[in-house]
Amino acid sequence: xxxxxxxxxxxxxxxxxxxxxxxxxxxxxxxxxxxxxxxxxxxxxxxxxxxxxxxxxxxxxxxxxxxxxxxxxxxxxxxxxxxxxxxxxxxxxxxxxxxxxxxxxxxxxxxxxxxxxxxxxxxxxxxxxxxxxxxxxxxxxxxxxxxxxxxxxxxxxxxxxxxxxxxxxxxxxxxxxxxxxxxxxxxxxxxxxxxxxxxxxxxxxxxxxxxxxxxxxxxxxxxxxxxxxxxxxxxxxxxxxxxxxxxxxxxxxxxxxxxxxxxxxxxxxxxxxxxxxxxxxxxxxxxxxxxxxxxxxxxxxxxxxxxxxxxxxxxxxxxxxxxxxxxxxxxxxxxxxxxxxxxxxxxxxxxxxxxxxxxxxxxxxxxxxxxxxxxxxxxxxxxxxxxxxxxxxxxxxxxxxxxxxxxxxxxxxxxxxxxxxxxxxxxxxxxxxxxxxxxxxxxxxxxxxxx
Amino acid sequence: xxxxxxxxxxxxxxxxxxxxxxxxxxxxxxxxxxxxxxxxxxxxxxxxxxxxxxxxxxxxxxxxxxxxxxxxxxxxxxxxxxxxxxxxxxxxxxxxxxxxxxxxxxxxxxxxxxxxxxxxxxxxxxxxxxxxxxxxxxxxxxxxxxxxxxxxxxxxxxxxxxxxxxxxxxxxxxxxxxxxxxxxxxxxxxxxxxxxxxxxxxxxxxxxxxxxxxxxxxxxxxxxxxxxxxxxxxxxxxxxxxxxxxxxxxxxxxxxxxxxxxxxxxxxxxxxxxxxxxxxxxxxxxxxxxxxxxxxxxxxxxxxxxxxxxxxxxxxxxxxxxxxxxxxxxxxxxxxxxxxxxxxxxxxxxxxxxxxxxxxxxxxxxxxxxxxxxxxxxxxxxxxxxxxxxxxxxxxxxxxxxxxxxxxxxxxxxxxxxxxxxxxxxxxxxx
Ligand SMILES: Cc1cc2nc3c(=O)[nH]c(=O)nc-3n(C[C@H](O)[C@H](O)[C@H](O)COP(=O)(O)OP(=O)(O)OC[C@H]3O[C@@H](n4cnc5c(N)ncnc54)[C@H](O)[C@@H]3O)c2cc1C
Numbered sequence: 001x002x003x004x005x006x007x008x009x010x011x012x013x014x015x016x017x018x019x020x021x022x023x024x025x026x027x028x029x030x031x032x033x034x035x036x037x038x039x040x041x042x043x044x045x046x047x048x049x050x051x052x053x054x055x056x057x058x059x060x061x062x063x064x065x066x067x068x069x070x071x072x073x074x075x076x077x078x079x080x081x082x083x084x085x086x087x088x089x090x091x092x093x094x095x096x097x098x099x100x101x102x103x104x105x106x107x108x109x110x111x112x113x114x115x116x117x118x119x120x121x122x123x124x125x126x127x128x129x130x131x132x133x134x135x136x137x138x139x140x141x142x143x144x145x146x147x148x149x150x151x152x153x154x155x156x157x158x159x160x161x162x163x164x165x166x167x168x169x170x171x172x173x174x175x176x177x178x179x180x181x182x183x184x185x186x187x188x189x190x191x192x193x194x195x196x197x198x199x200x201x202x203x204x205x206x207x208x209x210x211x212x213x214x215x216x217x218x219x220x221x222x223x224x225x226x227x228x229x230x231x232x233x234x235x236x237x238x239x240x241x242x243x244x245x246x247x248x249x250x251x252x253x254x255x256x257x258x259x260x261x262x263x264x265x266x267x268x269x270x271x272x273x274x275x276x277x278x279x280x281x282x283x284x285x286x287x288x289x290x291x292x293x294x295x296x297x298x299x300x301x302x303x304x305x306x307x308x309x310x311x312x313x314x315x316x317x318x319x320x321x322x323x324x325x326x327x328x329x330x331x332x333x334x335x336x337x338x339x340x341x342x343x344x345x346x347x348x349x350x351x352x353x354x355x356x357x358x359x360x361x362x363x364x365x366x367x368x369x370x371x372x373x374x375x376x377x378x379x380x381x382x383x384x385x386x387x388x389x390x391x392x393x394x395x396x397x398x399x400x401x402x403x404x405x406x407x408x409x410x411x412x413x414x415x416x417x418x419x420x421x422x423x424x425x426x427x428x429x430x431x432x433x434x435x436x437x438x439x440x441x442x443x444x445x446x447x448x449x450x451x
Numbered sequence: 452x453x454x455x456x457x458x459x460x461x462x463x464x465x466x467x468x469x470x471x472x473x474x475x476x477x478x479x480x481x482x483x484x485x486x487x488x489x490x491x492x493x494x495x496x497x498x499x500x501x502x503x504x505x506x507x508x509x510x511x512x513x514x515x516x517x518x519x520x521x522x523x524x525x526x527x528x529x530x531x532x533x534x535x536x537x538x539x540x541x542x543x544x545x546x547x548x549x550x551x552x553x554x555x556x557x558x559x560x561x562x563x564x565x566x567x568x569x570x571x572x573x574x575x576x577x578x579x580x581x582x583x584x585x586x587x588x589x590x591x592x593x594x595x596x597x598x599x600x601x602x603x604x605x606x607x608x609x610x611x612x613x614x615x616x617x618x619x620x621x622x623x624x625x626x627x628x629x630x631x632x633x634x635x636x637x638x639x640x641x642x643x644x645x646x647x648x649x650x651x652x653x654x655x656x657x658x659x660x661x662x663x664x665x666x667x668x669x670x671x672x673x674x675x676x677x678x679x680x681x682x683x684x685x686x687x688x689x690x691x692x693x694x695x696x697x698x699x700x701x702x703x704x705x706x707x708x709x710x711x712x713x714x715x716x717x718x719x720x721x722x723x724x725x726x727x728x729x730x731x732x733x734x735x736x737x738x739x740x741x742x743x744x745x746x747x748x749x750x751x752x753x754x755x756x757x758x759x760x761x762x763x764x765x766x767x768x769x770x771x772x773x774x775x776x777x778x779x780x781x782x783x784x785x786x787x788x789x790x791x792x793x794x795x796x797x798x799x800x801x802x803x804x805x806x807x808x809x810x811x812x813x814x815x816x817x818x819x820x821x822x823x824x825x826x827x828x829x830x831x832x833x834x835x836x837x838x839x840x841x842x843x844x845x846x847x848x849x850x851x852x853x854x855x856x857x858x859x860x861x862x863x864x865x866x867x868x869x870x871x872x873x874x875x876x877x878x879x880x881x882x
Contacts, residue, residue, distance in 0.1 A: 012878060043878075047864070052875030054844070061475075066749045068469055069494030069504060071513050088510060090500040091777035092743060093783060093845070100850035101877050106783055139663035 004140030005080020007058045008123060014133035015051040017044050023343045028119060038111055039116040040125050041102075042268065051133075054127075056103035056116040058082050064095040073104075081118050084246055089113065096386070126305040126349055130372070142332045149174050152204040157193040162356040162363025164370070165189055165267050167325055169238065172265060173205065175335045180234040181222055182207040185215045185248060187240030188355075189267065191274040194238070212247045215239050218253035227261075234342060235262035241282040244350075245308045256315040259345035263338045266308065266350045272296045273358035279304040284378075285427065286420045288412040289358075299415060304427060309350040313438065318345040321383035321394075325351040328372040330381055330394050337383065345386075359412020372406040373374035377432050384438070392436035403428050452541065454551040455483035455525070457759060460532050460542070461558035462486035463494060465726025466671040467513055469556050472756025474522050476559055481758075483550065490582055491515060491553045495560070496745050498585040499606075499682065503613035508586065532559075537719040554721050554759045557709060558752060559699075561691035561727035561743060565736035566601070569662040574670060576663070576685040579610055588686065595683035595772050596620055599672055600662050602782055603630035605775060608643075612779055614686075620692035622653040622680055624660055624672075626689075633836065634775055634786040636869075642821050642839050646780045649680055693728040706730050708741050713767035715755035725751035734770030734853075735789060735834065742771035752834040769853060776845055782821065785845040788835035788852050808832065815841075824864050826869060831858045833865070847873040854880070 008224040025038040035041070040391040041054040058075075058246045062082050072088035072273045073095060075081075084104070095104045096114060104115040116123075118136075126134045136142070152173035160167040165188045173182070182205050184194040193202035195209040199317045210218045219235040237243075244252055244266035252264060271289050272278040279289040288294050312320045319341035331351075338347035354370050373379040374395060381395040383409040403425045407413040416424070457473055458874040462484050470484060486492065500506035520525040523800040541551040565571055565580040577588045592598070596619065600611045603625035615621045623630070623692045629640035644654060655674060660857040662673040669681045693708035704710045704718035710731035714721045715731070726748035730739045741756070750768070755766040774787040789810060812835075815824045824843065827835030832855055836848035851873055858865050 010878070043874040043875075045864075045872070045875045050879070051874060052871070052878035054874050054877075057881070063749075066471075066753070067464070067746050069464075069496035069513075069745060070500075070511060088506075090497060090506050091778055092496065093778050093785070097774060097776050097785060097787075097845040097849055098746060099844075099846040101881065102844040102847050102874055105844065108783075111781060333811070373527075 003057060003061070003077075004138055004144045006118060006121065006136060007080075008055060008118070008126060008137045008138045010053040010055070011133045011135070012051050012053070012100075013428045015042065015053075016131050016133075017042055018130070020128040020130065021125035021134060024124040025116075028124040030042070034109075036107060037114070039105075039114055043107075048213045054102035054105065056099075057083060057101055058116075058118065062315075063098040067092065067094050067098040079118075079121070082115065083117065084113065084115050086112070144327055145368055146175060146332070149177070150204070152178060153194075154202045154204070157202055158197065159188075159192040160355075160357045160363075162267060162366045163188070163192065164269070164325060164353040164366055166192055168265070168351055168353065169194065171328075171331065172236070172238065172335065173203070176234055176263065176339060177333060178205050180205050180236050181219070183210050183215050183219050183235070183237045183239075184208075185210050185212050185239050185243040186239075187212075187243055187267070188269065188274045189238050189240070196335075208253070212243050214251050215243055215248055216251040216262070216264060220255050220258070220260035221263075223261050234339065236360055237262060237264045239266055239403065240272075241266060241268045241270060241280045241308070244268075244279045246308050253311075253315065256312060256317050256346045258350065259318070261342050261345055262349045263342045263349065266348070267353045268308075268350055269353045269355040269358065271354045271355075271358060272307070277358040282308060284424075285359055286413060286416050286424060288360075288415065290372065293413045299417065299420065302413070307432055309348070309433070310435070310438075312346075312348045312350075314387055315346070317348050317384075318342070318386045319347040319384065321348075321349075322350045322352065322379065322381055324374050324379055324381060325372045326367045327374065327381060327395055333394070334383055335386070343383075354410070358412075360414075361409060365409065369406070369409055372401065372409060376401045376403045376406040376428065378406055378428050380401055382435065382439075390440060391435065393435075393439060452549050452551050453483075454553075456480035456553045457482045457556070458542065458550060458552035458554070459484045459556045459558060460486075460559055461557065461726065461728070462488070462492035462526070462811050463513075463560055463562070463726070464748040465558035465728075465755070466556065467492060468724060468749040468752030469558065469723075469756030469759065470522065470524065472753045472762065474524075476757075476762050479649070482522070483527065483552075484519070484524055485527045485530050485532060485544070485550075487545075487752045488581060488583070489529045489530065491528070493582055495580055497742040498579050498582065499609035499613045501582070502579070502588050502592070502610065503617055507615070508582065511582075521804055525796045534697055534721075535703070536696070537702045537722060540721060549552065551821075552721070553622075555723065555745065556755055556759065557717070557724040557728060557747075558726045558755075559694040559697075559728045560748075562694045563687065564690050564691045564692045565687055566660065566717075570664050571660075571687070574663045574665065579606055580691070583751060585673070586731075588752075590686075591684055592619060597622070597669075597682045598684045598686060599624065599670075599680055599682035600686045602689035603627075603654070603656075603684065604633060604688060604690065605631065605777065606691075607686070607705050608647075608689060608777075608779065608794040611647070611652060612650075612684055615650055620651070622646070622655065622682065624655045624658050624674065624680075626659045627659070628657045630654065630656070631777070633773065634777065634790070635784070636791050636825070637818050638818075639784070639786070639790075639823055639825075639839055640835055642782075642823060643777075643779060643784070643794065645818075646821070648664075658837050659807055662676075665790050691727070693730070693741065695728060706739070710739055711751075714758040714765070715751055715768065716758065723755040725755040731768060732770045734772045737770070742773065744773070744775055746774065747771055762809065772849070772852065774845075774849060782840055784837075784839040785843075785848075786837045787849050788833075789829075789843065790825065790837045824869075828858075828862070829860050832856065832860065844869050844870060844873060847877050850880075851876060856880075 022038040028036040040055045223235045278291045286300045323331040342348040377400040510632040519704045535544045658674045709724040777784040824836040824841045
């Protein structure tokens with residue numbers, strides 16, 4: 001199995017050009033504050049106040065290493081640092097031609113090249129960066145942590161090209177593990193193969209196929225039985241928005257109110273996608289579906305989507321969260337918390353799940369579309385912990401994109417008029433304001449304000 | 452007959468980069484790597500430093516046997532491939548053995564060519580391409596005081612400098628009017644020549660060697676000008692040609708080198724080629740030409756390896772760009788792309804200007820401070836960059852050229868502040 005390595009991430013929008021990083025680097029490397037000795041430098045664009053960073057990215061497949069004729073540059077397999085061995089270097093400078101980021105540069109005082117070595121995992125520049133434009137980060141950390149676990153869903157399933165549900169299935173099962181009973185009511189996930197193709201299930205855990213209406217109550221019964229015989233088994237529902245927000249809602253609401261111990265995952269692709277793209281209660285305003293057509297009388301759906309995750313907060317579930325797969329670390333963090341919370345009661349995770357087939361966009365754009373959903377604040381990422389009694393926004397979008405950038409990338413919104421776009425922008429802003437009310441410190445204050 | 456799924460001939464930059472690319476995707480398929488050298492893999496670029504003693508010949512190897520074992524590679528040293536049979540999918544080795552392959556990579560690099568000089572073949576002379584050459588030259592230099600370097604390309608210049616550094620009295624002969632004609636224009640070369648003559652190196656430019664003979668233990672070289680130079684040792688560095696002798700009977704298209712497409716495929720099924728041995732599409736036009744630089748060899752090797760293993764992340768070869776860094780006597784220079792095509796020269800000379808009237812250049816030439824910077828543009832795109840002792844980042848300039856970045860309204864800013872603007876552009880393209 002491969003490995004994720006540390007690197008220093010740069011957020012140009014946070015940089016103010018103070019050059020404290022440069023000074024800190026020169027200090028720690030040479031005990032002088034001469035910028036010429038710094039392995040990091042910041043270039044300023046006079047026009048748009050943009051800062052450019054020159055620093056070794058500790059690339060995974062470093063060109064400088066490939067092109068060094070002296071083997072003076074190597075990638076350390078344990079630390080991931082691209083290491084420069086002064087004793088082997090013949091000063092040919094070919095590495096400076098190999099790096100497009102000016103990550104290895106010539107120092108005219110020492111007459112040698114120099115590069116960042118990540119200060120043994122505690123980089124001085126990052127500590128010196130007050131606006132936090134530099135961050136020491138382990139790339140693909142979840143991969144290091146969970147990559148060796150077994151994928152509990154077989155390869156070669158029947159999902160459409162670019163299916164988000166398949167990703168959800170694999171990641172969720174991998175993290176939650178085999179000691180789980182999985183319920184997958186009618187929807188895309190059984191369609192993909194969770195409960196079987198020709199009599200063989202594709203899921204390497206016990207799995208069953210409840211009705212759309214009774215998923216939560218069946219899982220509650222199974223869980224109570226295991227509790228009675230003294231076995232600690234996790235209950236997991238992987239339901240679509242129909243099985244959670246529409247006809248599945250009464251059993252979900254009942255189980256949540258009773259505090260049944262389970263993880264209920266709603267895979268929200270905003271409609272009945274596997275039966276031919278019909279509307280559901282989570283289909284957003286303005287969206288085209290086969291039952292909310294676009295023509296003379298109608299321009300897509302006329303009603304707003306049901307805010308299911310907020311409704312679940314009002315059930316005082318142990319844990320409620322929203323998630324989207326471009327933000328994998330965020331998602332895994334929420335799975336961790338859901339596993340713990342499900343030992344006490346209901347943990348509900350609502351996953352935003354764009355569907356290339358039903359929404360009409362190119363399968364290769366799946367992650368990009370989902371990312372834009374989050375970055376426009378149409379799908380804010382947050383979590384609610386019952387013992388804290390408030391919502392915490394886990395991925396703060398500093399400058400949200402206008403909703404059109406998201407809507408424009410999806411076929412089901414292609415017809416939207418200017419008025420409809422204005423409406424959606426307003427509604428998005430309002431919903432976000434409402435959400436923020438739930439983030440207030442005091443449980444009572446937040447909830448009563450909102451309700 | 453032993454067989455390999457992947458058979459790689461040549462264990463230098465192109466071969467090794469292909470190997471790494473293959474192993475990234477296929478950890479199981481059998482790989483055999485063959486070199487005619489008796490040693491572990493090394494780079495020819497290191498050799499001048501081996502000659503001067505700056506590099507320890509025990510420590511120059513690009514991979515050790517442990518790395519080969521770790522990658523599960525059969526490494527055959529001291530074996531020369533003598534013929535390739537593309538129909539039978541097999542190669543024959545000098546040991547008489549044959550090996551069959553599923554996929555074959557030819558990364559056999561280049562070999563020095565000798566100029567037609569009377570007496571040269573019979574007189575002892577040196578070339579510098581293999582570790583063996585370097586060790587011979589090193590030994591030969593003991594108790595020698597004078598050396599003649601024929602050819603002022605990169606190899607000759609590196610060798611000349613390193614010989615001078617260990618106290619040898621060096622003379623350079625070059626047929627063209629200035630040194631490093633592949634990489635620098637006259638102004639650039641003049642700064643380099645100045646640095647060399649400051650160190651006591653004599654240069655005979657625009658001269659060719661006509662004859663070499665022995666006289667009183669030394670070698671007596673006669674130039675076309677009639678001048679004679681006596682020297683303890685002659686190093687010939689007048690150029691290289693692709694090593695393709697073993698292909699004379701193979702059904703693979705060659706011109707000067709092995710002809711390849713933008714995935715390094717040759718005309719034969721299941722055969723790829725990469726590095727100094729190929730003639731590949733150019734970057735500025737698609738005509739296939741020899742390039743012969745280290746970065747190009749690794750890039751081509753990587754592409755070949757990715758294509759051999761069917762890596763879907765492969766991006767086809769963008770075409771060869773002439774480029775190099777050049778460090779000489781404490782100075783630092785580089786040259787990338789179309790440098791000579793738009794030369795107006797410090798006094799408005801236009802003799803170097805070649806068929807590219809739409810090129811536009813921006814120059815800062817200050818011989819007093821030994822600095823020179825030249826940026827060449829075509830429309831709003833950078834197509835060439837040359838620097839001597841400036842702060843420009845060669846890798847950034849190369850990437851701005853390679854990505855054909857349309858500078859548009861940033862062009863003026865780029866001309867005024869190429870280092871900063873280039874770095875900003877690279878931050879923007881990084882994700
Ligand atoms: C002195 C010197 C200085 C240089 N300086 C620079 C520089 O500063 N910058 C730069 O960019 N480039 C420089 N170069 C060029 C650079 O070294 C080459 O471009 C690069 O090495 C090409 O790599 P390659 O893998 O294509 O071939 P090579 O490095 O030539 O390797 C060829 C390999 O093939 C093997 N081989 C050949 N024929 C056979 C056969 N029939 N059977 C089995 N094995 C065979 C050889 O043993 C060797 O392993 C320099 C070269 C020299 C000689």
